[in-house]
Amino acid sequence: MARKKKKGNSKIYKNILLVLLVIVLLSAAATIGAVIKIVSDAPEIDVNILDNLKQSVEFYDKDGNPIANLHTGENRKIVSLKQIPKHLQYAYVSIEDERFFKHHGIDIKRIFGAMFANIKSRSKAQGGSTITQQLVRNYALTQEKSYVRKIQEMYLAVQLERKLSKDQILEAYLNTIYLGPNVYGVQQASRYYFDKDVEDITIAEAAFIAAITQNPGIYNPYSKKNKENPDNYLGRQRIVLKKMYENGYISEQEYQKALSEDLVAALNKPKTRLSNNYMKYHWFIEAAIDEIAKDLSDKFKLDEKDARQKLISGGYKVYLTMDARLQEKAQEILNDERFYKGIPVKIDQTKLKENESPKPNPQAAAVVMDINGEVRAIIGGRGNLGAGAFNYATDGIRHPGSSIKPLAVYAPAIEKQVITASTVINDSDSDEEANEIKNKYRGWFPDNYDRRFRGPVTVRYGLQESLNTIAAKILNRVGLDTSYNYLINKFDLANIDKKDKYMPAALALGQTLASPIEMASAYTAFANNGIISHPIFYTKVEDRTGSIVLEKKPIQKRAISEETAFIMNQLMQNVVKAGTAQAANLGAMPAGGKTGTTSNNEDGWFVGFTPYYTCAIWIGKSGPEVKYISVKSKFATPIWKAIMLEAHRGLPIKQFIKPEGVVAATICSHSRKLATDTCPSKYVEYFISGTEPIETCDVHSAPVVPVPDENTTQEGNEGNTNNSDVNNTTGNNQTTEDPNNTQNTQQNNSNSQTTSGQQNNSTQSQNKNPSNR
Template structure:
C-alpha cells in the first residue's frame, strides 16, 4: 500500500515539475517574442506621418463638386500651447491609461476580445490614442483581426520611436473636428474664435467629444446631441480624477458662444448639399463615420452643378446685405433627385442648413393640398363660395376667429375655386377647410410626403403648421408628376477605395393621387401667373410672370415671419423660403418679393437648355371655355373666358346669361354653388358678421 502511495506522489511531483518547466519555457518564449517584436519595431525606425486619403463628391454629370479631407495638419501647435483641459478631456474620453501603456492596453483588449467572441463580430473596439493615430495615418477602418494586428504593429512603432508627448501632440494636431477644421487649433478658432491654449473647460470638453463622429456630434448640426456627448466627456474626466463632480456640472451648464470662425473654404459647388450628403451617409445609409473620415470614397450625388451655380447666383444677387436669410431646394419630380440646394446666404458665416433643418409656417403655399382634397370631395374649378369679411365660430362654438385676406381685398361676391387659388383668397380656403372636415388637408399633405406634424386646427387652411423647405418641394412633386409620391434622393452610389460599391440607390415613386385631379390642381396653380384672371385684385404671381417663358405652376405663401414661393415645371420643382432666423417679422413691402424673384429667375435660367414642356394631360380630362368669375360657360354674349380643365362629366353645362337690356350686370352664379353656400351656413353655423 505504501509503495502505491509513493508512486502517486512521485507521479504528481513529476507533473508539477513538468508544468513549471513548460510555464518557464512559455514565459521565456513570450519574453523573447516581446523583445523580438519590440526590437523589430524599433529597428523599423519612425514610421512616416502620412495623411489619409481624400473622399471625393461627384455631381450628376460625374464632375467633382467637392472633397472631404482627413488628417490635414493645419495650424500645428506644440503640446505646451494646448490648454490642459483639452489634454485631460481627450485622454479621459479616449484613453485613460495613455501614459502607462506601450501603445496598446491589455485590459481593454482582453475585455474587447471576450465581448467580440460572445457577439461573434468585431463590434467592440479597444483602440488606444496611439492606435487611433496609427489607424488614421496608415490603415483603413475595417473591423478585422488583420487590421487590428497591423494597427498594433504601427502603434508599437510609434511608441518605440516617439515619446508620449509627441504622439499626443500629433494626434491633437491631425484629428478631425468637423466643418473642415483639422487639429485642435483650427477647431478652437472655428468654433470659439480663440486659440487652443485659451479654451475654457466647457469649450474643451465640447470639442473633445466631436472626433468620435464629426458630422454626428457637431454642435452646429445638433446642439442637444453635442451637449449629451459633452456630458459623457465631463463624466469621464471625473472618473479619471482630473475633475470633481461640481466642476463637471458647472462646465456642462455653462452657455457656449459659437462664432463659426476660421472655417476651411468649402467647395464652390453646394457646401450645404455636401453637408446633407455627409449626414445621410452616416445616419441613413449607415456608412461607418470612421470609414468616411478615413477617406478614399467616391460619392456620386444627384446635384446638378450648373443648376446649383444658378441657385447660388440668384440667391446672392437677390438677397440684401442684412440678417435676412433664405433657403432653396430644387428637385426633379420624375425621380426625386435633388438638383440644387441652398441652406442659407453664406455657408462660411452660418453652416446651419435651413433647407433641411428649418421648420417654418408655409402660409398660403399650403393651400394646394387643401384644394386637391376639395377636388376629391366634389369640388371643381367652377365651385363658388362667397368672399367677404367673415367671423367663424370654432372650437365647437367656444371661440370666434376672423381671418382676413391680404390687404383686406375681398370680392364681396361669389368667386370660383380657380380665382380663389389665383388670388389666394383666405375666406374661401377657411370655408372649404371647415366644410370638408379639418383632417382632410393634413391627410393629403402627409400622403404626398409632408412628415412634419400638422394637426387639424381651422387655421391649418392658411398654413399655420410648420413644415420644411425640402418637404414642400417633395410634396409638390406629386402635382408635377401625375400624382406620384417621391423619395428625395441625394446619393446615387458610394464606391470605396478598392472600387467596391458600398451603396447604390434607385428612384422610388408611389402613385398616391388621381392623375386627373393632380392635373387639374396644376392647372389651378397656373392661374397665379395669368393676368387675364385679374378682377377685384390681382393674381399673386403678377410681379414675376414676365420672367418665365415656359409653362409653370405654383403657389406663393406668406406669414408675418415668412415668405414662400413653391413652383414647378414637368422637369423641376423648386421651393424657396425667405425670413429671419430670429422672431423678427418681415417687412412685406420691401422684403416680400425676394422668394418669388429667386424662384422665377432660378427656374428660367436653370432650365434654359431644356425644352419648354407642358404638363401631360391624362385621359378623362376635358377642357371648356369657362367664365372665371362665375364658373359658367362662355358665350358670344359673355365672351370673357379661360380654358379650364375638368374631369369628364363634372364640367359646367350652364351658359352665361345675356346682359340685361338696361346695361346692368346680371348675376350669373351657379344655383348649385349658392345652395352649397347656404348649406355651409346652416350646417356648421360658423359664419357671422
C-alpha cells in the same frame, strides 16, 4: 625583490582586466536586456496596412465629374501598385533605398554610413532607414528621433519583410507617405501638384514627388522662397533623375527629356480637380453625408455616428445628384443683396454670444429638385456661413403660410369632388357659411391679406389671389380630418403637429410647420401627374475597389390622382400668370406655384414647379437675435425666377399633358355655366370627368357652344420645342377673356351675382355633386 614586484603588478593587471571583462559582459548583458525590452515593447503590426489607413471620400456631380473631397486628418486616396507607374516606383527606390530589392528590411551598409555621418556631425540627422523601415515608422511608430524608436523600427521592418512581398511593402509605402500640406500618398500628391491621377504623371513629375519626400516643407514649390527661386526643389529633382539614370531605370533619351521638361509650369498650371472645392459645395455635400450615414446605418446596423466616420475616412466615391453649375449659380443668386432691398431688420445684440457677429438678415434658403426626386441644388443659407452651419433648407422648420393651401385645401377638395375650379364661393366674412365657421371654431374666421372682401369669386380666382376666406370655406367643406390626412399621408410632411388636426388656421393658412425641402418634394405631385417624389442627394456609393456599397433610387408614390394633379397644375399656373406670383413668370416655359407669407411677416415663401423641376424659396429671420423683420412672398418670387432661369438654361420648352380623365368645357364668365355663342365673355376650364357643368348659360340665351377639341387647346406634347409664349399655351386656354379678369364684371352685374349666389347655395347643399354648381 624586483621579480616579486613584477609578479605583483601582473596580478593587478589581471584583476583589472578581469574587472573590465566583467564590466563589458555586464554591459553587454544589460544592453542585450535593454534591446530585448525595447523589442518586446514594440507594437504589434497589422499587415493589412492599406485596410487600416484613413483616406478621403470623393464626391462627383450628376455627370460624374469630380468636384470635392473630404477627409479627417489625412487627405489620402489609396491606389494599387498597378496604378502607380514604374518610373515613380523606381524614382523612390533610387533616392530612398537603392538596395530595396536586395535587403531583408534593414540595410547594414546604409546604417553604418548613417552612424558615421551622425558621429561626424554630432547629430542624429542621418537615419539610414530603408523603405520598409520608413513604412513601419509612418504606419506603426512615431517620428521621434531616438535609439529606442530606431531599434523598434529595425526589428519591425525585419518582421514585416517576412510577412509581405516587396510589391506589397512598396504599395503600402507609396500610399502612406506625407507629401505636402495634408497630402498623403502619391495619388493625392499627383492631384495636388499636377492636377492629374498618379497613373498619368511623367518621369520628371515622378522624380519631383520622390524628391520632396525627404522634407515636403523645405521643397514646397508654392512657398514664397521657392516661388522666387525654384532651384531648391529643381536641384533635388535632378538628383533623383540622375540616380534613376545611373541605376538603369531610365534611358539616356528619357533622362534628357525629363531634364528639359518645364516642371515649374506644370506645378503652377490652374487646378481643376478635387482639392479645394469642398466649401463651394458644402451645403449639398453635408446634406448628402447625412443621408448616406443613415443609409449605411440601416444597411450595416451601425450607429449613425460610426457610419458617418466610416464614410468620411473610408476612401469611398460618392456620386451626387447635384448640378454643380446650378449649385454655384443658386448660391450666387441667394447671396445677391439686390433681392433684399427694402426689408427692415432689427437685431437684439443681447441675444448674441460674446464676440458673435449676427448672420446676414434676412436669411434665405433654396431647394431645386427634378420632378423624380433628384436634388439638383440646395442652398442652406446666404452669406459666408461656413461648413457645418445651420441648414435652413433641410432643418429650417418654419410656418409655410399660404404655400400650404394647394396641399391642405385645394387638392383634397378637388380630389374629393367637393369643388371644381369654377365653383363660386362668396368672399365674405359675414355670410351664412362664414358664420357657420365662426360658430364651429370659437369665433375664428380669417381676414384676407388686404382686409378686403370681393363677393362671389371662383375657386380659381380664390387661389390666384390667395384669398384666406376662400381657403377657410373650402377647408370647412372638405373637413379638417381629410386635410390633415393629405398633409401627413399623401404629401408626407413630417413636421405637421397632431394638434394641427384641430386647428383650421394651421391647415388653411399655413400656421403649421414645414421645411423648404419638404415643400419642394410635396409640390412634385403637381408637376408629375400626382406622383410625389422624395428627395435624394446621391445615386450610388462605391468603395475604393469600385464595388457598389449603396445605390439610391427615388422613392415615389401616388399622392393624388393625375386628374387632380392636372387641374391643380392649371390653377397654380394662373397664380404665376395673373396672380400673386407674376414675378416668377418664366415666359414660354410653363410654371406654376404658390406664394406664402406668415401673419407676423417673419417668413416669405414661393414654392413652384415646371415640367422639369420644383423649387422652394424661403426667406426670413435667422433666429431669436432678430428683434424685428418684415418679409413678404414678393421678395421670394424674383429669387425663384432667377434660379429657375439658370436651371432651365438650354432646356426645350415642354408642356404639361392633359390626362384622359380630364375634360375641357367652355364656360360663361358671368353665369359659370356652359357658354353659348352669344356669351360676351367665356373661357376654357378643366374638370374631372363627370364634374363639368351640364346646364347651359341662361343669362345669354343661345345654342350651346361645343366643347373645343382637345387638340385645339395647345397643350402640346412632352419635349415640344415650340417657343411661343407660355401664356398662350397653358392656364385658362382663353377663348375670349381670362376668367380671372371677369371678377369685377361679375360683381358689377346684379344678374350674374344672383346666378352666382344660387350656384354657391347649390354647392353648399350638394357637396358630392359639384357638376350642378
